[in-house]
Amino acid sequence: MSLLEVRNLKKYFATQKAVDDISFSLDKGSIFGLLGPNGAGKTTLIRMITGIFYPDEGNILLDGKKFDAENDVALIGYMPEERGLYKKMKIGEQAVYLAQLKGLSRHAAIERVKQWFIKFEMQSWWNKKVEDLSKGMGQKLQFVTTVLHEPKLIILDEPFSGLDPVNSNLIKEEIYDLAKKGSTIIFSTHRMEQVEEICDHIILVNKGQKILDGSVGNVKQQFKENIFSIALDRIPGIPVQQIFDVIGKNDSSLILRINNGFRSNDVLQYFIGQNINVVSFNEMLPSLSDIFIKLVEGTPLARQFQSVKA
């Protein structure tokens, strides 16, 4: 069953079609990557899902029911890319305040904050002010305040920016843990290696439209270019032939692109026929980063303003 379903969502601003007819659905407990170049419409899409903007057209279904911004904000935890905390406020009080805004009672909020602070070894921070924290520590606190009220849907926009590897891992483990407990996570970032590592499912938006939707594995299969790496005990001189082209080469291995109409076994047969020992043979799937660049390349870096006839 899908936790979030977005149908034909549209939001036009005076100068731009920020989100132009996007639909997708998210399974409960999945980790979902929302990708796209700068200005593609990701933030606008997220702001509609979090109830900050009303869509011009289209529907959002949360947990099977029509999304009601007023009451459903308690089900959502959102960590925006432009995020911050009150600098002069004490850390404990601030976390409790944010939890109360999400609908927790003061008592429950204090309990939860204490639990999280113990988990992240932040107990000594309670009476410090945010301005005393380093950027990374602030980030951890921000993460805690986002998930404190145990939301069903967690939206994280660039959650790892400014974190050192140790703290990054800590947050990453926490994300896996939350997903395992049944939270659904939308993860928006430009760091493709993180998406590959963490996400089950991705969509790619560009110019306000969805241009790719699928599981990470499927997307890679979809964009594979039949490139293989083959390690051999000796590298022969290879004459031009029909089966494959050599596109890279080092001391012990070759990188090949198999031509249309041939299969990997044909390659193996070719080398076996030449009595060359095959040490290993792997398909090289494209990285998400390559796919991203391939799909987005050619569109101007910053979106041009366009006139909208709505």
Added chain:
Amino acid sequence: MKKTWLVIQREYLTRVKRRSFLITTLIVPIIIIGFYAAIIAISISGSTSSQKIALIDDGHLFNGQVDKAKDDLSQYAFIQGETEDSFKSKYKTLGYSAFLYVPKINIDAPYGIRIHSQSALSLSDKGKIESTVNRAIEDKRLASAQIDPAKYKAINADVSIENTIDSENGEKKAVAGVAYAVSFGGGILIYMILLIYGMMVMRGVMEEKVNRIAEVIVSSVKPFQLMLGKIIGIGAVGLTQFSIWIVLMILLQALVPLLFPGMFHQVTANPAVAQAGQTGQPNMMIVVAEGLKSLPIGLILFCFVFYFLGGYLIYASMFAAIGSAVSEDQQEAQQLTFPIMMPIILAFVIMTKAVNDPNSGLAIFGSLFPLTSPIVMMGRIAYSPPAWQIILSMAFLILGFLFFTWLTAKIYRTGILMYGKKITWKEMIKWAFRKG
């Protein structure tokens, strides 16, 4: 509603708990009372200092006896057998602070009277000595015109006219000076409130935007709730601060006589005041007390609270909208606040006119128009303007508040989520009037 309440609590508590709040709340009344005490202390010390003045009366103006003007406290001593030049070098060592030289003069053209002193005489001392000399000359002239000086003084009139207002509640004594002071004071207070707390709202909104808190909060609270919570919270801070100030002022006022015990005693012992009492002029304190009694105090206090809140709410919502449009620096904020400062300053200018002429067309317009009425109406209220004007002004203020809040909420909603872009007034107006 519950969330707005949470926002109000946070806005209020974080400000009231701050050390700077405590400091300003305590220091301001101390400064005001300090000034007040200093002014009284200085004026009293000035009026009691009696200086010794030597007098060489070559023109026989005084006939051996100085008839001092009523507030001249100087002691005059006649010097015989000295000339102006010979005495110039001596009066200091003989213990005189100045010496007055009266040459032989024509009583109808009395030129050449000189006072010598080590340093320039204060304006008030010089004035007092001049009036003493004037009395002497007047007496001589009366004598030469064969008028009895005592008779002349009896003829001399010094009348103050009482103004009674005939209202339904019976006759009351109007005291223009007191009404003027109350009006002016009320107008200035509202003016300061609008600026101080309006700016506080703007800084609060800017803090949220510049520190990137707005989007985090707005994902759990509607922008309007956040804005309203901030405005009400800071308004409550203002009311708290004002209440503390009033209590402190009353306490300190009671303390001043204890700190300077001699002061009031001296005032009453001052011969000038005593003399004024004898000539039938009522004592100053009694005048003020009566003046206050003649004013519609209840109405004034009610209006003060009403215009305090109404004016604050209108302007705070506008300052909030400005704060939401500022993305980074203070300078940008200054440029954007200018159009909002204009009506406040305009209102202040109209108010200064209205206290002098409370029923002029400009004053009536200013006290009805919701952007100027909080300040201007306070300037008129002590003069008991017609009831329909007060009611209409309040109605307009409420309508104005609803209209501007509706307008500014739309600007605010868009502004707080807009980053990295310099926003102009034109864009803000576009946001304000956009549908939805």
